[in-house]
Amino acid sequence: MAGLSAFLALLAGVVAWLVLTDDPYVATAPPGPAPRPEAAGAAGAAGAVRALQEAVRERDPDAAAALAGDADAGSLLTAVVANAAELRVADFSLRYVDADAGPTRAGAWTASVATTWRFAGMDATPASAEVRFGFVQDDGEVRITTIGGGAHRTPLWLAGPVAVRRTPQTLVLAAGGAPVARRFERLALEAVPVVSAVLSRWRPALVLEVPRSAAELDRALAAEPGTYSAIAAVTTTVDGSVDDDAPVHVLANPEEFASLGAVGARVVMSHEVTHLATGGATSPVPLWLLEGFADHVALRDVDLPLRRTAAQVIRQVRRDGPPAALPGAAEFDVGGPHLGAVYESAWLACTVLVERGGEDALVELYERADRGEPVGEALTDLFGWSEADLVAAWRDRLREVAS
Template structure:
């Protein structure tokens, strides 16, 4: 983030520009880099032209909107139009909002734009996000350089070329072209895994894979390093929690790539369970139930001993003793220590519920709590257990496993 001196420089430059004719150089303070005026009206027209190119899935029309002589920018824009065709993008809109500052000496500047898009057949409503857009003026002509910048949300399909894999139930888009078929298989196999438990789900699973962990941070407008150690996350692609916002699985290719096939499948099935239950928009479900249920779904038919699937929490109990209470929200923070053990402990809570009351009772509990029923009431009605009884049974299970 710029310091106060940089902020004052921008203010001075903008005020000075308002007093002179368009597209003239502004005398900067001594020692500061030169800045130029931006042409917001022309940039807005370029975005309008790009919308038309995307709607037509016309890569050459999009390429023509790049700055003169910038082949790389032309390739990026052509890829956006090609992506749009393969992804069946609908309701695309891009409206220029404002420049983030004056243009640099070479005529380049970054602006904010309101962008909307929807993947037909999968998204019920458009995503709506403010996206940074880079422009450059060359000889008085404004061209579009790229969507996305170091700060701000950078949607994967707008950032560059992607490989697309589609079935009636899954849509995978990946900047990691070499892994496209693998991601597609993981998504396809996750669908029946989830439907065996969440029987009412009408699968519409979208999986997005940026080129890197850094790309995942930018796609989700997160601080650098936020998702460095996370294999995948399910979230709304525009950051909204409103019902109907497109919810996709976002993959960190570096972390998922380190996993063996069985582990990668568990991760994908876990995230697909979140999609099936609209987990990212749930505000009433405690995280132990939200995450534990997704692990229950993903691990239900995996033939591994519990000493493997619960290895981290078993080790933690042996070292520190049995926890007194179910894991709380702070323990699921991405920066928390022993995050793997926390997830395993939440899974074991759901295992205890399914064993004591049956899988149907666990599903009913999840659905009722997600719909707003208080946990204690839903737990008693659906499983016959009180909260203290559940905690006691869970603690007993942990103690037995650690013995």
């Protein structure tokens, strides 16, 4: 209503002006399409990103800083080169694609730049994504002013300096500095044996990225502001693709982790590392099984009572009764009102399956579903249950824990 009132007030003002003045009213012409950078500007920008590509490949901070449009950009480009050295960036390339809009009066504009990179020793294949770059042209010289933002993902190592911690099995990069990197390295190292205890064939290569804030996590993932504000971590392909061979990293929300106790932080990290170990970011596994299995791995050796580990779903069942069906994509939406209860209910479904057929059977169920086999067929083979049988047993368990 406030917006409507403001519009009506503006409309009334326009009508009054028309009545009270004798001057003829001439409508303002609608703006035309934004001008594109001149060909020379686009060519100069393409040259600048090629030069940055070489500076990063050669680990030459001075050459990178020489491409900057101002002191802040110089610090950024120097940090990018330092990050590349610490992270052992390989297969790095930059290619100017197209401007987002025309240059301002100051000769500045932004453009999409096709970017590829790989963290050697951790990523088997390169990531490939378009990243937003800012440029300015002054006296015919094009320089780089910014990296990141807009509708594209902003890779953390291209957004500013990061602290790096490396072991043979883990690589942590944190925008918040060395103490943050050390804390998350400990969590990563604790998660690896937890996951390996269930997934013995996994060969750990865990990359964990820690932005400075929840807002920076949204920016890294090109998400709407606030999307991940209540999410502690997410496991995703680095470039946002759904390709099976795309590199997959865990990205943490340090603000949410700060609110977790020691046990909670370890559980969340082990959950996300399970997703990484099983290829969960691109898996066709039904979400109840994908998320419930990750919680099973994370919680199997945690000595906490059900009133803690299933507290939210207990409250929901006491209020509304058990759900009629296992949770799907709508229930797992990050903006959903009962997300914690949904995760707990999925975990209890996997708990019921372990009690019925054992952990090895649950692992095989997951692997067969990951290969695209219908879950109903695998349930029958491994547990002697139909999907309806599982739902009935699961609903019984929910009533039991809520009683």
